[in-house]
Each structure stands twice: as structure tokens, then as C-alpha cells.
Amino acid sequence: MTTVHVALPGRAYDIHIGAGLLEAAPDLLRPHLRRPRLAVVTEERVAAAQGEALRARLAAAGIETLMLVLPPGEGSKDWATLGRTVEWLLEQKVERNDLVLAFGGGVIGDLAGFAAAILRRGVRFAQMPTTLLAQVDSSVGGKTGINTPQGKNLVGAFHQPVVVIADPALLSTLPHRDLLSGYGEVVKYGLLGDAAFFGWLEAQGPHLLSDPALLEQAVVRSCEMKARIVERDETETGERALLNLGHTFAHALEAATGYSDRLLHGEAVAVGLGLAFDLSARLGLCAQEEPSRIRAHLQAMGMKARLSDIPGPLPDPESLLALMAQDKKAVAGRLRFVLARGIGQAFVTDDVPQEAVIATLRDG
Missing domain, CATH: 3.40.50.1970 (Rossmann fold)
Structure with a gap:
């Protein structure tokens, strides 16, 4: 233990x-x-x-x-x-x-x-x-x-x-789909603050879900990272918002699909992670190769990685943006996004042009 x-x-x-x-x-x-x-x-x-x-x-x-x-x-x-x-x-x-x-x-x-x-x-x-x-x-x-x-x-x-x-x-x-869904949150920890952990996941990912020892290591590292962040910011006044990497997109997608089995939470997070790095690259914050690397890993794991992977129709980008406006991380009516300067280098900002978000959704 x-x-x-x-x-x-x-x-x-x-x-x-x-x-x-x-x-x-x-x-x-x-x-x-x-x-x-x-x-x-x-x-x-x-x-x-x-x-x-x-x-x-x-x-x-x-x-x-x-x-x-x-x-x-x-x-x-x-x-x-x-x-x-x-x-x-x-x-x-x-x-x-x-x-x-x-x-x-x-x-x-x-x-x-x-x-x-x-x-x-x-x-x-x-x-x-x-x-x-x-x-x-x-x-x-x-x-x-x-x-x-x-x-x-x-x-x-x-x-x-x-x-x-x-x-x-x-x-x-667990059904395999539910296990994969949870993996979306594991990947998040590497992307937000531990590039070495993400590299370990890339190497071990294909074996991780079927190897109890590797899976336990992933659970321990994820809990360690979250515990340290929660200790520094229990009620999400600052750093804890980093844990929402990908979630502003994900929560809007869950609302758009009626919180149904059509899209599980971890699946929405996986798609949201790709969109967050797409938006970061679009704004010139990270290299253009980073979103592709993330999606390649998600796809290698058999996960949803793009908006087009979600079954059924989705609202237009403007309607998805309206759903994001309900996000509880909004401050004074301005949406806060968790973006990244690279894998393992996430940060929080509210300086994101709406047109960039809409363009990201349109291309996602």
C-alpha cells in the first residue's frame, strides 16, 4: 500500500x-x-x-x-x-x-x-x-x-x-470504455505539469491498462500531483484551476450531449485536452507539433481525440461557446482557459479572443 x-x-x-x-x-x-x-x-x-x-x-x-x-x-x-x-x-x-x-x-x-x-x-x-x-x-x-x-x-x-x-x-x-475514459484524466496530469510523466505514459500506455503494477503507479503519481496542488489552493482561487486543463471544452461538450452515454466525462476531457493545445498553438503559445503528439497518444490508446470522434451531431461553434460561458471558472463574465506553453507547462488566462476559440472548435 x-x-x-x-x-x-x-x-x-x-x-x-x-x-x-x-x-x-x-x-x-x-x-x-x-x-x-x-x-x-x-x-x-x-x-x-x-x-x-x-x-x-x-x-x-x-x-x-x-x-x-x-x-x-x-x-x-x-x-x-x-x-x-x-x-x-x-x-x-x-x-x-x-x-x-x-x-x-x-x-x-x-x-x-x-x-x-x-x-x-x-x-x-x-x-x-x-x-x-x-x-x-x-x-x-x-x-x-x-x-x-x-x-x-x-x-x-x-x-x-x-x-x-x-x-x-x-x-x-470495469468495462474497457470506462477504464479508457478514466485514462483521459491521467494524461491530463502529465500535460499540465509533468512532461516526464507524459513521456512515461507514451511509453507504457499500451500496457498500462492491463498491467496492475503500472496502473497503480499511474494512480499514485496522479494523486501525488493533485494532493500537492490542493494543499496550495484548496478552493481554486489560483493554481488549482490548472486541474481544469481541457475541462472548459469538455464540460460544454458534455452539456451539448445531454450528460449521456454518448460522451463519457473522461472522453470529453480527452477531446478537450486536444482542443486546449490546438488553441494554445493557434495563439502561438506552444509548438504546432504539440497537439499532434497528444492526439497521436490518445489515438494509440483507442480514445476519442477529436470532435469528429463524438457520435451524432454537435451544436455549432457559437453555441458551444455559449455553453462555455456558463463555466464556473468565468470571472466578471470573462472565460478563463487553461492553456499551455508546451507539454507540462500549463497556465491560466482570461486573455483569449473569442474568434480564436470559435476557429479552434470549427477545426477541431
Whole structure:
């Protein structure tokens, strides 16, 4: 097991990463339980694959398990499911000193974390992510929330978990498409601040998703990078915005495709990464070869890399730009983009001409 510490004053916690940690979950969760009772929020696919195994291990350790099983998919990150989750937690008489466990992917982590944040003005919660995307990104850093028709993650709260338990062995049951989707967030870390890590991914990528040891290394490095950024900027007033590389484009594309299975979050991020580097090259910030190198790697991994890879029609560039205007990173009505001077050299700016964005979308 590798442990990455997130050193936030008064809200510090550990990310435990290692194959087989499902078995160790009772020991890792027990220090955070004020009574032997755990409210678990999960989804149908995870419950079917690992729900009983988790329940059995907790029961063997003398911990009572209450479990809410929700429908899978991004569509569950909405007002209705948030209300259902909060009502269930109240019905189970979950108290402020109790613990809520998010057992699932990014949707469950965001939803359960937000429900915990607003329940009784703040109930503690833990993350046990079961997807690659959640293990390397969404389970760390305390961002919780839901989507609205106006955009992605526009309603939410910063609510740090008390512990994160990432077991890469759980990824073996993921559909290949979901595993690939999560890889989009892994690539992001190399592109935003670690060119050597991106080079390692280029070399190891074809083997990484089928080699548990390599996959665990990728999870550890991603969590290390995110933990250090979150420590310096917990509530995204500056540097943490770098973690949104590719996401301004991605969130607009997700909204345009109705938060459906037509485009998974990590797939949207992968397309968004290419567009962010296209825009950077168009503005003369990075070499023209950089976007091609990134797309070549994504394509070698079998990922979506261009707008044309997204099935079905998309809105015109002007309409996509209007969706971007809802991005929560906007300041005084000006869109902020994460651009790059090269691989591993991302920065945040609001000095981006709209016509350059539209041209990038038109050619993307």
C-alpha cells in the first residue's frame, strides 16, 4: 500500500492506494467511525459487482452497513437524486458524527459528498472510488456537486473526505470504455505539469491498462500531483484551476450531449485536452507539433481525440461557446482557459479572443 497525505490544516487526510484494499476497508475506516455503523451510497453496477463483498467484510468487523443503491451514469448527478439521497440519509437517522461512504465512480463521489456536505450542515464522508477516473481525480480534493441544465458541477460545495481508499484491483471489473475514459484524466496530469510523466505514459500506455503494477503507479503519481496542488489552493482561487486543463471544452461538450452515454466525462476531457493545445498553438503559445503528439497518444490508446470522434451531431461553434460561458471558472463574465506553453507547462488566462476559440472548435 502507498499512502499519499493531503496536508490541509484541520482537514488533513490520507489517500491509501493498493491492490486488495477492499479487504482492508474495515481497518482503514474504523478510526473514523464514532459508532460501528456506516451509511454507504453506491450505484447498481458497483453494488452488483462488489457490494456484498464490502458488506460482508464490514459485518465481519462488527460494522453495520446501510446501503443506498442508485442508478448509474451522469444522469444521477441531478437535483432529484440529490434529494433522494439526502432523504434516505435522514430516514436512516444519520447523525453529524456518523460517516457516509461514497462507494462508486465520480458521479457517486460527487453526489454523496454533496449530500453529506449539506446534511445537518455537514456530515463527514469517505471515498472508496471504483473507477480509474475517480481514483486519480474526483475522489481527491473535496469538490462535490451536481449538474444542472445550465452546465456541469454548477451547484456544489468544497467538502473534504476524511479518508480515500483506492483499490486498483476494483478496476478489473470495469468495462474497457470506462477504464479508457478514466485514462483521459491521467494524461491530463502529465500535460499540465509533468512532461516526464507524459513521456512515461507514451511509453507504457499500451500496457498500462492491463498491467496492475503500472496502473497503480499511474494512480499514485496522479494523486501525488493533485494532493500537492490542493494543499496550495484548496478552493481554486489560483493554481488549482490548472486541474481544469481541457475541462472548459469538455464540460460544454458534455452539456451539448445531454450528460449521456454518448460522451463519457473522461472522453470529453480527452477531446478537450486536444482542443486546449490546438488553441494554445493557434495563439502561438506552444509548438504546432504539440497537439499532434497528444492526439497521436490518445489515438494509440483507442480514445476519442477529436470532435469528429463524438457520435451524432454537435451544436455549432457559437453555441458551444455559449455553453462555455456558463463555466464556473468565468470571472466578471470573462472565460478563463487553461492553456499551455508546451507539454507540462500549463497556465491560466482570461486573455483569449473569442474568434480564436470559435476557429479552434470549427477545426477541431
